Amino acid sequence: MTQDTFIPVIDLAPAHTGNYALVGQKIHDAFVSSGFCYIKNHGIPTECIEELKKQSLDFFHLPLSEKERYRPKQAVRGFNALNRTIMYGAARPDYKEFYQIGPELSPESEQKLPKNELQGVNIWPEDRPAFRDAFLAYYKAVAECGQILLKAVAHSLNLESQFFEKKYHYPLQRTQTIWYPPAEARFESEIITYGVAPHTDYGCITLLWQDDTGGLEVQNLQNEWVSAVPIPDTLVINIGDLLCRWSNDRYRSNMHRVLNKSGKERFSIATFYDPDFDAVIDPSDLGLPETEASHYEPVTAGAYIMRRISESQKKKSA
Ligand SMILES: O=C(O)CCC(=O)C(=O)O
Numbered sequence: 001m002t003q004d005t006f007i008p009v010i011d012l013a014p015a016h017t018g019n020y021a022l023v024g025q026k027i028h029d030a031f032v033s034s035g036f037c038y039i040k041n042h043g044i045p046t047e048c049i050e051e052l053k054k055q056s057l058d059f060f061h062l063p064l065s066e067k068e069r070y071r072p073k074q075a076v077r078g079f080n081a082l083n084r085t086i087m088y089g090a091a092r093p094d095y096k097e098f099y100q101i102g103p104e105l106s107p108e109s110e111q112k113l114p115k116n117e118l119q120g121v122n123i124w125p126e127d128r129p130a131f132r133d134a135f136l137a138y139y140k141a142v143a144e145c146g147q148i149l150l151k152a153v154a155h156s157l158n159l160e161s162q163f164f165e166k167k168y169h170y171p172l173q174r175t176q177t178i179w180y181p182p183a184e185a186r187f188e189s190e191i192i193t194y195g196v197a198p199h200t201d202y203g204c205i206t207l208l209w210q211d212d213t214g215g216l217e218v219q220n221l222q223n224e225w226v227s228a229v230p231i232p233d234t235l236v237i238n239i240g241d242l243l244c245r246w247s248n249d250r251y252r253s254n255m256h257r258v259l260n261k262s263g264k265e266r267f268s269i270a271t272f273y274d275p276d277f278d279a280v281i282d283p284s285d286l287g288l289p290e291t292e293a294s295h296y297e298p299v300t301a302g303a304y305i306m307r308r309i310s311e312s313q314k315k316k317s318a
């Protein structure tokens with residue numbers, strides 16, 4: 001299998017006009033093998049991406065003491081400095097800085113949900129309204145793309161196209177702009193310092209925009225690392241452990257990592273587009289044939305994601 005077929009480029013254009021079948025078939029083929037694809041015609045305007053990139057790089061280039069004013073009070077929202085986060089199982093913290101925002105619920109919606117740490121308000125640099133505007137514009141645009149994509153994913157699993165919509169009333173959407181500083185010297189020691197250490201994502205679906213630097217690598221079926229080379233005007237899409245579980249292991253949540261060997265800074269925007277906190281994730285929803293047992297008990301999306309986050313924190317302090 002060549003790299004092109006391992007991480008195929010899928011045109012989302014038909015799905016924008018309601019034709020999910022064609023896109024769904026291609027998504028199915030990608031998600032059963034690599035769990036990754038690129039999508040073109042994702043619908044997010046180039047200016048929207050470029051503006052968030054500009055605003056974010058301006059922010060990341062500020063002195064650390066200035067950025068630290070926006071460090072998280074809760075739910076990892078705001079600015080997270082280098083060495084702040086460590087991937088589960090990793091020897092060292094990730095060599096990246098990131099700024100994260102999440103959903104802000106109306107008081108009525110908040111009341112409907114159990115109190116949880118993923119809820120909260122976003123943190124914004126008060127003197128940078130253009131940063132906030134760019135972030136929120138992208139947040140909305142990428143959610144629209146996510147909704148269309150999920151209709152195609154529903155089709156790919158022989159589910160009605162509204163299947164995911166019903167589980168995404170107030171989605172757990174976390175969007176991060178990520179800055180990987182130039183890091184050549186980091187390869188001299190025997191323990192590699194990853195931009196992001198090898199991992200699978202926790203949730204359902206990840207939509208990633210990456211600049212032209214390169215560095216994202218995905219494990220192939222022989223457990224070798226292959227580059228997810230930057231392709232202009234595309235997003236990289238991958239599934240996480242929760243959709244793998246929901247699909248009763250039909251779809252693969254694949255290992256990936258970031259190694260910024262370029263000697264230059266790298267910039268990406270990751271969106272973890274996950275269901276409602278109280279959405280029940282049950283493989284039986286697929287309408288499994290009698291001969292196929294469900295591999296997993298039902299679990300709520302929020303409980304599952306919180307458990308994965310806290311397990312990772314336990315390993316960090318162990
Ligand atoms: O920045 C990237 O290319 C990927 C980041 C990633 O895999 C993650 O944050 O989970």
Ligand SMILES: [Fe+2]
Pocket residue numbers: 199200201256
């Ligand atoms: Fe990831």
